[in-house]
Amino acid sequence: MSRMFKRLSSTVTIKATPSKAHHHVPLPSSSFPTGYVLTGIHAGVKKNHSVLDLGLIISTSQQPTSAAACFTRNAFKAAPVLVSDQILQQTGGRARAIVVNSGCANAVTGRQGLDDAWTMVKETDALLRPLPAKNETLVMSTGVIGQTLPITKIVAGIRSQATPEGTLGSTFEAWERAAKAFMTTDTFPKLRSRVFTIGGVEYRMAGMDKGAGMIHPNMGPAGTTFGASKGQLHATLLGCILTDAAVSPRSLQSALTYAVDRSFNSISVDGDMSTNDTIVVLANGAAAPSGAKEIDEETDRDGYEVFKKELTEFAADLAKLVVRDGEGATKxxxxxxxxxxxxxxxxxxxxxxxxxxxxxxxxxxxxxxxxxxxxxxxxxxxxxxxxxxxxxxxxxxxxxxxxxxxxxxxxxxxxxxxxxxxxxxxxxxxxxxxxxxxxxxxxxxxxxxxxxxxxxxxxxxxxxxxxxxxx
Amino acid sequence: MSRMFKRLSSTVTIKATPSKAHHHVPLPSSSFPTGYVLTGIHAGVKKNHSVLDLGLIISTSQQPTSAAACFTRNAFKAAPVLVSDQILQQTGGRARAIVVNSGCANAVTGRQGLDDAWTMVKETDALLRPLPAKNETLVMSTGVIGQTLPITKIVAGIRSQATPEGTLGSTFEAWERAAKAFMTTDTFPKLRSRVFTIGGVEYRMAGMDKGAGMIHPNMGPAGTTFGASKGQLHATLLGCILTDAAVSPRSLQSALTYAVDRSFNSISVDGDMSTNDTIVVLANGAAAPSGAKEIDEETDRDGYEVFKKELTEFAADLAKLVVRDGEGATKxxxxxxxxxxxxxxxxxxxxxxxxxxxxxxxxxxxxxxxxxxxxxxxxxxxxxxxxxxxxxxxxxxxxxxxxxxxxxxxxxxxxxxxxxxxxxxxxxxxxxxxxxxxxxxxxxxxxxxxxxxxxxxxxxxxxxxxxxxxx
Missing domain, CATH: 3.10.20.340 (ArgJ beta chain, C-terminal domain)
Incomplete structure (x- = not known):
């Protein structure tokens, strides 16, 4: 019986979690892909006025913009996941914009949640030029939940970008603001960029992500079953990657699926899979030589392999930032x-x-x-x-x-x-x-x-x- | 940036883990199965002389004793797992004794570990009457590891039970000592008994188990692949159930496999599966009417179903004690x-x-x-x-x-x-x-x-x- 009570109370001083702020660094504007404008604003989802909670990313390229995504395989998919998935299927992999909010995940919010996600899509579509014939905005949400979105404030925030007060831009500061709009329990904005070459042509990709807890993604390509419900959840992995290369929709999807398996699907903070996990990639062709065909795995195998490798390495860079910022992580x-x-x-x-x-x-x-x-x-x-x-x-x-x-x-x-x-x-x-x-x-x-x-x-x-x- | 440094250090007072001692209670001797003698002694595996570290359980029944077991499905099986598995295959499910030590898991100890486990079997076999023609002892080990067993001390401990100093007995105190010999980081000995009736005949089962950490068992019946290696591990789930019913070896195994899935394979403390997890059941027929056939799923379906149900409920009772004593558990x-x-x-x-x-x-x-x-x-x-x-x-x-x-x-x-x-x-x-x-x-x-x-x-x-x- 001498062992009894051995495992009883004591006072423990929690080790200071080391600051992660040094992982956020300025990046040269020349490393960002051309043909994108971005912003992050305070729309009012979060109470604190100094915190950004709505991000917009818009392709201004004259070329067709391809889009691909991997979504959580969780059975309880949040409304923005269901809506973005449906849009990609309807457009056959074309989309020109991403709208994201933090502070409310719009997960498990039933019919109202789906309506709100569609509203965000349509309002953002209205900022695109030329105006799209079908929906061309993908939507993402993250945050502490159990509530519907303050959709009026979000609509006002999106519309403000069509006015002279609009802050859409392409500077480092614009990219940084967009990255900050993704943040929830993150301690730093997660933004990276890289320059690469395919067939002698220089391209760029840049991207951002967020996540700190409920991180053990398992994401697959679009085309999952629909269904939605209501409830309080939290946290998530969200990310987007933008490039000025021209890639066919199907090859963008297959490259992303490969990359996500070896990056975002290969990280864990706590082993828990979220209902909102989403990674989106846009390829707007803005840096492609005039008249060049889109990179495709069948018609340009070499170009595709280079692109896939660059995308995979870049996705891994973004994924690792999430682990570094993992809740309570010291290693x-x-x-x-x-x-x-x-x-x-x-x-x-x-x-x-x-x-x-x-x-x-x-x-x-x-x-x-x-x-x-x-x-x-x-x-x-x-x-x-x-x-x-x-x-x-x-x-x-x-x-x-x-x-x-x-x-x-x-x-x-x-x-x-x-x-x-x-x-x-x-x-x-x-x-x-x-x-x-x-x-x-x-x-x-x-x-x-x-x-x-x-x-x-x-x-x-x-x-x-x-x-x-x-x- | 206002959110940065939010998740930094603070002092936390660990809640006192509630005492679990009240889960160990005296049991009436009449609830223990007949035809078993047991003991728990200090053999010297552990340093503290007041702590028991060697347990022996021996069937003294005149009837054939059936034995069945479920072993960890971990690829790195400890030596006692490999040896017990092999004995059950050799004897076709007959064994009359169990020897267990705590303080050293004899896991990842290579050839020496296998030799030591066989030595424990042979030394315990020598205590059986009549002497067995083949090996009839199953062996289990648990403890903090990376080292081989102090086999000389263990042999001396086993042999001491054949002398007048031997403490083998069938009182509550003997059962309690055996249960204590299983303990490692457990805060209380885990011992239970129950009385049940099949076809108007009263039988009893009693059992003990241990475990607190590295608890997420996934055990299957004997007949797994052999192989062993060396290394430092720790903790484990061990348990044994003894009954004085008469059950055929194959039906004892199928009832145990069913029961383990719904008991020990349905608990988790930390999601980690050990290399030593073992549950053994012996059925010695000591309370069976003279000349009665062994309960068998084909020849006595009703009797078998009752036995399976009793075994499953009893295994669940034992399994739940492990969760109650889970490391750091308050719920x-x-x-x-x-x-x-x-x-x-x-x-x-x-x-x-x-x-x-x-x-x-x-x-x-x-x-x-x-x-x-x-x-x-x-x-x-x-x-x-x-x-x-x-x-x-x-x-x-x-x-x-x-x-x-x-x-x-x-x-x-x-x-x-x-x-x-x-x-x-x-x-x-x-x-x-x-x-x-x-x-x-x-x-x-x-x-x-x-x-x-x-x-x-x-x-x-x-x-x-x-x-x-x-x-």
Missing amino acids: FVTVNVKGAPTYKDAHSIASRISTSALVKTALYGEDANWGRILAATGSVPLRPATPTSTPPTIDPTKVSVTFVPSDGTAPLPVLVNGEPEIVDEVRAKEILSLEDFGVDVDLGMSGDGEATYWTCDFSYEYVRINGDYRS | FVTVNVKGAPTYKDAHSIASRISTSALVKTALYGEDANWGRILAATGSVPLRPATPTSTPPTIDPTKVSVTFVPSDGTAPLPVLVNGEPEIVDEVRAKEILSLEDFGVDVDLGMSGDGEATYWTCDFSYEYVRINGDYRS
Whole structure:
């Protein structure tokens, strides 16, 4: 009985979550894609007048603008998800604008929610030139919920952009304002840009995203089942990527689907999937040579592959910002699994390691507890090669685990071919006390399945934020 | 930028985890099955001499003793799991003894670990009368690891039971000592018994288990692939159930497999599956009428169904004790999902709700945040009826969520057919401030799939225990 009461109360000082503000940096205007105007304004969804809550992104290109999106696979899709999905299907992947609000997720708001989302689309469509023949605005919402949108204020905010008071622009400051309009519990606006070349022509892409909690996206392409309901939820992953390349709608979608799997669908803060997760990409062709065809996977395979690679890397950059800003996060951990039979197997195992409460609390405690990593790895059933075949099994004597520091110093193997190394605990602590480090798991199986996941630790601060979110 | 630094440090006083000691109660000796002797001793695996670390359970019945087990499905199975599995296959489901040690899990200990587990089997076999022709002892280990067993001390401990100093007995005190020998981070020994009747004959079953962290078992019957490796892990679910009914080996296994799915495979503390999870059941026939046949699902369907029901209920009782003693747990929550197409769908959804970090932190915060429950529900893909058919989808307008107090007062519907109720927050707080309550989710789909899961909340205390487990 001596053990009883061992696990009782004590006072704990929560470690200061390090400031993440330095991850927001100015970007040169020349790195932003041409043919877009943006803004972020205070429309009145949020009470605080100094906080931006409505963002607009509009393509002004003379070329057709392609659009693609990946939406949450959650059964309880929010109204803006359902509406944007439907628009992409109606237009066959053409859209010229994005409207986003923060402060209210318009999720689980029934018929009224759908009406409000459509209103946002139609009001934003009215800002487009030439005026669209069909709906050409995609809509996104995020925030603390259980309520319908203050749609009158939002409509007024959108209409204000057609007046001389309008602030749509293409400077860094305009992009920054749009990025700020996405924010909810985020501690910094998440904005990045990059320049790339396809066939000797220079293009640009820039994008923004938001998210800190309820982050474990699983998004797929448009064409999901419709249905809506009402209720209080919160938080979400939202993002958009804008490029001035010209890409056919179907190839934009397939490149995005590939990129999202390897970026936004490969991050976890808390293992919880939201009802609003949405990633949109627009390609307006504004930088394409006159008369050039749209990049397409069938007619321009090389160009498509370059574009897909750029999009995937860029999406990963944006996704990682969400993990860095994860609720209560003090660590940024890259989990790499290789030597698996397939990419999907590697991805499932990396996901399991990245969501394990025992792994994540050990990361917080800066404890090189690879046993927990192994237990998480072994808990994932591998997929059979065909529906009727026996699934492959992990051979424990071939598995290796290594901690990889981010500072360029030597990696630390802790398990090699199933044999535990005699670990230098001082060195282990040194690596785990870094803000950034990696965990590599090599299953040593035949097959080249490899996947990377990004996760953060699990801290007192996470419990504090989410233990009394509504109070 | 006003939001920046919002999520910074503060001092938090960890709520006192309520004492769980009252869940350990004396049981009448008449409720224990006949034909078993047990003990728990200090063999020296653990340093503290007042702590028991070796348990022995031996059937003294003149009838054949049937044995069945479910083992972890983790790819990294510990040595005792591999050895017990092999014995059950060799004997065709006959075994008369169980030996268990705590303090060292003998997991990931390579060839030496397997040798040590076999030594424990053979030494315990030597205590059986008549002496067995084949191995008839099942072995289990649990504890903080990375090391091989102190096998000399364990052998001496087992052999001491053949001497006049031996403490094997059948009193409550003997059962209690055996239960204590299972304990690691548990705060109380977990021991229960029950009396039941089949065909007018009275039988008894009693059992014990242990576990507090790394609890999210997924166990299946014997016959898994072999393989072993080395490494530091910890914690586990172990349990055994002893009955004096006579049950054929195959029916004991099928009843146990059914029972484990609805008990031990339906609990979660932290969503992490261990490498050592093992549940064993022995049926020694000591209370069966002379000359009676063993209960079997083909030759005595009625008797089998009664036995299966009793075993399932009893296994659930034992499983629930583990959740009550979950690391850092302050709540005991019963999650019931119904109106699903199949039991498996209901079970997957109940499991997802029970492991959601956002749900569990809200439970800790006594926050009736049903939105998080809904998001978790919607994140689970339902199974297609056949491999080639389209999976069914949840209709959000048919889903209802209810909080159910344990004190017999009225349940509180918070979502009815997809429509949020206007929730009396005072009443909600009243229910969630109870130690025990339930969450009912009705999907409203055609099909009678229903499953129950037991979980606990996610507290600062959990982070404290697991953030510096090894230090």
